[in-house]
Amino acid sequence: MALTDEVRARIQETIDANRVVLYMKGNKMFPRCGFSASLVGALDELGVPYETVDVLSDPEIRQGIKDFTEWPTIPQLYVDQEFVGGSDIVRQMVSTGELHQLLGVPFEEVAPPTVHLTEAMVEAFRTAAAEQEGNIRIEISTDFRYGVGFTPKSPGDLEVVTSGVTLLFDRASAKRADGMTLDFAPGPQGGIKVDNPNEPASVGNLSVQELKALLDDSAEMTLFDVRTSEERATASIEGAVHYDEAGQAQLAGLPKDALIVFHCHHGGRSMAAAQDALQQGYSQVYNVAGGIDAWSAHVDPSVPRY
Amino acid sequence: MSLLGNTGTIDRAMETAIREAIPDAQDVDIRANGNHFTVRVVAASFEGRSMIQKHRMVLSAISPFMAGDNAPVHAIDQLVCELPSEEA
Numbered sequence: 001m002a003l004t005d006e007v008r009a010r011i012q013e014t015i016d017a018n019r020v021v022l023y024m025k026g027n028k029m030f031p032r033c034g035f036s037a038s039l040v041g042a043l044d045e046l047g048v049p050y051e052t053v054d055v056l057s058d059p060e061i062r063q064g065i066k067d068f069t070e071w072p073t074i075p076q077l078y079v080d081q082e083f084v085g086g087s088d089i090v091r092q093m094v095s096t097g098e099l100h101q102l103l104g105v106p107f108e109e110v111a112p113p114t115v116h117l118t119e120a121m122v123e124a125f126r127t128a129a130a131e132q133e134g135n136i137r138i139e140i141s142t143d144f145r146y147g148v149g150f151t152p153k154s155p156g157d158l159e160v161v162t163s164g165v166t167l168l169f170d171r172a173s174a175k176r177a178d179g180m181t182l183d184f185a186p187g188p189q190g191g192i193k194v195d196n197p198n199e200p201a202s203v204g205n206l207s208v209q210e211l212k213a214l215l216d217d218s219a220e221m222t223l224f225d226v227r228t229s230e231e232r233a234t235a236s237i238e239g240a241v242h243y244d245e246a247g248q249a250q251l252a253g254l255p256k257d258a259l260i261v262f263h264c265h266h267g268g269r270s271m272a273a274a275q276d277a278l279q280q281g282y283s284q285v286y287n288v289a290g291g292i293d294a295w296s297a298h299v300d301p302s303v304p305r306y
Numbered sequence: 307m308s309l310l311g312n313t314g315t316i317d318r319a320m321e322t323a324i325r326e327a328i329p330d331a332q333d334v335d336i337r338a339n340g341n342h343f344t345v346r347v348v349a350a351s352f353e354g355r356s357m358i359q360k361h362r363m364v365l366s367a368i369s370p371f372m373a374g375d376n377a378p379v380h381a382i383d384q385l386v387c388e389l390p391s392e393e394a
Contacts, residue, residue, distance in 0.1 A: 035381065070362065072369035073382065088385055089357055133337070134344075149339070152346055152386050 007064035015078045020050035020103070023065045024075040027054050035087035036075045041142040042094045043077075045172055046105050079103065095156025095170050110171045112158045113178035121192070122163045124184040129165070137168040140176040144199045148192060203274040206261055206286040208294045214261075215239060221259035224251065226273045227292075231265065235304045237295055243273060256281050263288035263295075265306075316378045320345070320368050327367035332390055341380040348388045360387035 015021050022039055026032030031040050043050050055062035055074055062074070069076055069083050077084040079102055084090060093099035097107035117125070125136055132150040137157075139147040151168070153159070158174045160167045169177055180196035189207065206214075214221055215238075224247055225232060225240040232242060240263065241247050254260065260282055262270035267289055274287045288295070296303040317336045324334050324347060333348040345364065352360045364385060371379040 070366070072365050072372045083358065085358055085361070088382065089361060092357070133335075149383075151344055151384050154384070154386070 003064055003067035004060075007060050008068060011061065011065060011068050014051070014053060015081050018051040019080060020048055021078040022050055022052045022075055023055055023061070023078070024052055025054070025056050027052055032056060033074075035073075037141065039075045039077060039087050039090055041172065042090060042099070044142065046094075046100065046103060048103050048105060091170060092154050092156060094172070095154060097156070110158060110174050111178075112160045113169060113174045113180075115160055115162050115167060115177055115179075116181040117163050117165060118181065118183040120186075121182045121184040122165055124186075124192075125165045135159075135166055135168045138173060138177065139170065140173040140196075142172075144176065144196070144202070146192070146194055201278055201283045201285075203271065203278055204284075204286040205289050207289055208299045211237075211261065211263075211288055211295070212299045219259065221261055222250070222254060223261045223263065224270075224273070225292075226262055226264045226270050231306070234306050235292055235296065237263065237292060237300075237303065251277065251280075251282075254282075257283050259284045259286075261286045261288060264291045266291040266293055316371065320371060320379070323367045323370070324364055328363055339383065341378060342383045343379055343381070344384045344386075345382055346386040346388070348390055350390055352387050352389050357387070361385055363387075 020043070022036075022043065024031060024033070024036035024039065026036060028040055028044075031037035040052075053061060053065075055065060065074070065076055066072055071083065071086065073086050075087055077086075077090050084099070084102070085093065090099060093102070100107040128150075129136065134150040134152050137147075137149055137151045139149075141147075153168060154170075157168045157170060160169065176198050177196070178198065180194060180198070183193040183195070185191065185193060189209070211223070215223075223237065223240045224243040225236065226243040229242070229244075241250060243251075243262070251260070260277055262274045262277070262285070264270035267287060270291065271287045274285045277285045290297075292303065293305055296305045317338060320336055320343070321334045324345075325331050328347065328349050328351060330351050331347055331349040333346070335346040337344045345368075347364055352363075355363075364387060365382070368379065368382075371377060
């Protein structure tokens, strides 16, 4: 499909009217692809104004921009009517300071982060490294989602050697990684566990098995059930407090660092309540993944499913 | 050349396409992670070209694998283009 004059003119008009334009999937608030999200994160961090075009909402532009640039992938960044690159190139340019220079933003040095690895984590990385080529790269997005993979070293990468393991970070990830600890738990429920002091408080995920362990240990915590009275009459977890007006008053009386757990039927409504508790300043808030339905399925089959 | 098949086949088909487009490629290394790929190419003909030009040489060779919604290659996570003298 050839690029029509009309589509070419629309693209040209957009890049003429805006100094910095990002053709992406989704928009700034809701990027619909990890590569687009990483470029939004990079541009936000640089603090320059930029325009975005959502190619998903316009099939003509989606194909048109690929033909216009002669570049097969999206996102695509334009600065001063010039194509700068896709996510891979721009990420490297952020690391080396080239993008800062291009946009006239000061480039500050970032020190390699201090990262702690537990023995189990060191062992897991060594085992994986023996089977893979490249270095271990850790990426941390603006909303603190973590990615770990084996990739070649790129210019501007910050390299950290800790307990004999080499880790690579891009600049933005390095800033977010400083002071974090990585632990590794084997098994199907396991994986890499991150303890990162830079991370803003967020709602933690609690599996029904973890909830069972907490209840069995009589841990100091409050379990709130956000479902309706009718649902609670049908099935309930022993010890759960109904999150009605009285329940909300009980929450208000708890210290801000109290361990607070929310559950509902499947985990959706309780997540909303948990987010709300976080907003109120509670720092240790958890949501029971899968809700009481998962509890019946995996922990206590005597609790009816509905 | 079929664009379908398992990822091992896609790896080889991509490598063939890159080697056809860049005949002096000394090393073409393709690693798959599902339908995401990491590609590394070492070639003397990258000499004197900008990063975009280098990437374009490789991407234009493999773009047939990336076209359409059900493309066998969903994304290139990382593309590294090196001169033989830069090879790590």
